[in-house]
Amino acid sequence: MSAVVTSEPLMRRVDWRLLDNRTQTQLLRRPAQLTSSTTASAVTAIIDEVRDSGDVALRAYGERFDGVALADFAVADAEFAAAEATLSPQLRAAIDEAAERIATFHRAGMTAPYSVDTAPGVRCERVLRPIQRVGLYVPAGSAPLPSTALMLGVPARLAGCPDVVLCTPPRRDGSADPAVLYAARRCGITRVFKVGGAQAIAAMAYGTATIPRCDKLFGPGNAFVTEAKRQVAMDVDGAAIDMPAGPSEVLIIADAGANPAFVAADLLSQAEHGPDSQVLLLSDDDALLDAVSGQLAVQLAQLPRADIARRALQSSSAIRVESIEQALQVSNRYAPEHLILALRDARAALPRVTAAGSVFLGDWAPEALGDYCSGTNHVLPTSGAARFAGGLNIASFQVAITVQEVQPRGIEAIGPCAVELARAEGLDAHLQAVALRLQAVAS
Numbered sequence: 001m002s003a004v005v006t007s008e009p010l011m012r013r014v015d016w017r018l019l020d021n022r023t024q025t026q027l028l029r030r031p032a033q034l035t036s037s038t039t040a041s042a043v044t045a046i047i048d049e050v051r052d053s054g055d056v057a058l059r060a061y062g063e064r065f066d067g068v069a070l071a072d073f074a075v076a077d078a079e080f081a082a083a084e085a086t087l088s089p090q091l092r093a094a095i096d097e098a099a100e101r102i103a104t105f106h107r108a109g110m111t112a113p114y115s116v117d118t119a120p121g122v123r124c125e126r127v128l129r130p131i132q133r134v135g136l137y138v139p140a141g142s143a144p145l146p147s148t149a150l151m152l153g154v155p156a157r158l159a160g161c162p163d164v165v166l167c168t169p170p171r172r173d174g175s176a177d178p179a180v181l182y183a184a185r186r187c188g189i190t191r192v193f194k195v196g197g198a199q200a201i202a203a204m205a206y207g208t209a210t211i212p213r214c215d216k217l218f219g220p221g222n223a224f225v226t227e228a229k230r231q232v233a234m235d236v237d238g239a240a241i242d243m244p245a246g247p248s249e250v251l252i253i254a255d256a257g258a259n260p261a262f263v264a265a266d267l268l269s270q271a272e273h274g275p276d277s278q279v280l281l282l283s284d285d286d287a288l289l290d291a292v293s294g295q296l297a298v299q300l301a302q303l304p305r306a307d308i309a310r311r312a313l314q315s316s317s318a319i320r321v322e323s324i325e326q327a328l329q330v331s332n333r334y335a336p337e338h339l340i341l342a343l344r345d346a347r348a349a350l351p352r353v354t355a356a357g358s359v360f361l362g363d364w365a366p367e368a369l370g371d372y373c374s375g376t377n378h379v380l381p382t383s384g385a386a387r388f389a390g391g392l393n394i395a396s397f398q399v400a401i402t403v404q405e406v407q408p409r410g411i412e413a414i415g416p417c418a419v420e421l422a423r424a425e426g427l428d429a430h431l432q433a434v435a436l437r438l439q440a441v442a443s
């Protein structure tokens, strides 16, 4: 029997139980990983050009990739005001409401400074400081994402970052998306530049005459943006980055009782982000897989962005597994950006999830709620980075500094321990720095 059970027109259907380990690994490869060497060299050339020619290069790339050569990239006060006036009251209210809920969730998870006496007369502390200048990237290639401006801007503000710069691709008429501008302003951000793609990342990492150099860069983006972040993070003269947050992914584990229309809608909602998005469906029930396949065809036909979603489905899979337990193992191996547990008892499965950016429990938590307004952050690790990294939070915008304060009785208490360890390492100057103080306290 072949591992390919049926040849689906929209999404490949495979039986996990019949695949060898190598084929399983290939199946779980992201499309962005397959094109990475070509993308990498294109991005290196863009970064080099921006470092050499600054704003001139930004203007040329803007013309080439976004169809507009801007004389001035900075958004002026008048454009912010016009943007706010353009938005419907309903959209402004939705942005405000989402911002409040995102703030509520993030504030609750804020790490606190702390202080502890580790020995009599030895106080150790951790204090938190906001990163001084942060650069945010808000995608707008295939669709402007004002929700991303909130996901970046709200925690940056709560962390207290004093200097926040935001880049987003311009529209063809040279303006920035009004909802992105409103969301940015809502988070207190006033330095917005109409620059997109790898060139925006290079500009914020190295600085140009117009765009200031930033300490750390944040935000999602397509394969070019994500690769540019990776490259500037590898360069000691570049900038730190939040995480690889590339093309969107969702993995859904659905049992026989799941609602096929809901499952199909959730798959399509990530597929419509871009042709390099990847969506995976795992189930132990053939009838459910069939029903979702039917729903996909029906719902896709009604989508304005059907072409993009159809292309994403081509690099996606519906996978028949032996059991929900096996599905959880596959999911942990894939480490999805988003994991939807469309299970009758989703909560019971949660303890077995070890790698995922954000988890959606049950039938009533579509991923789109996390994208917009449940309160969690939608800037999440992709490409398997959820194995070792979590999503964006306030701590991402802070540096934690440790402090120690030692009294004379403190050096008496712990000095001998340091002396012994310094002797073992053969580091005599270390030993001396402690021993001198021990003698001074004793005399």
Ligand SMILES: NC(=O)c1ccc[n+]([C@@H]2O[C@H](COP(=O)([O-])OP(=O)(O)OC[C@H]3O[C@@H](n4cnc5c(N)ncnc54)[C@H](O)[C@@H]3O)[C@@H](O)[C@H]2O)c1
Binding pocket: 042, 065, 066, 138, 139, 140, 141, 142, 143, 145, 148, 169, 195, 196, 197, 198, 199, 220, 221, 222, 223, 224, 225, 244, 245, 246, 247, 248, 249, 273, 274, 277, 337, 378, 379, 380, 381, 382
């Ligand atoms: N992981 C996350 O947290 C997360 C969150 C939101 C969005 N996303 C992802 O962000 C991405 C947004 O992508 P997008 O394309 O819509 O917007 P984008 O702003 O990331 O990219 C648009 C820019 O790409 C550059 N570009 C386009 N074609 C190019 C080429 N051939 N060579 C070099 N540069 C080129 C252009 O400069 C353009 O301005 C999607 O893949 C989406 O899934 C991820």
Ligand SMILES: N[C@H](CO)Cc1c[nH]c[nH+]1
Binding pocket: 145, 147, 148, 247, 248, 249, 270, 273, 337, 371, 378, 379
């Ligand atoms: N699903 C995206 C994260 O991968 C975030 C987003 C923004 N707008 C809609 N969705």
Ligand SMILES: [Zn+2]
Binding pocket: 248, 269, 270, 273, 368, 371
């Ligand atoms: Zn989304």
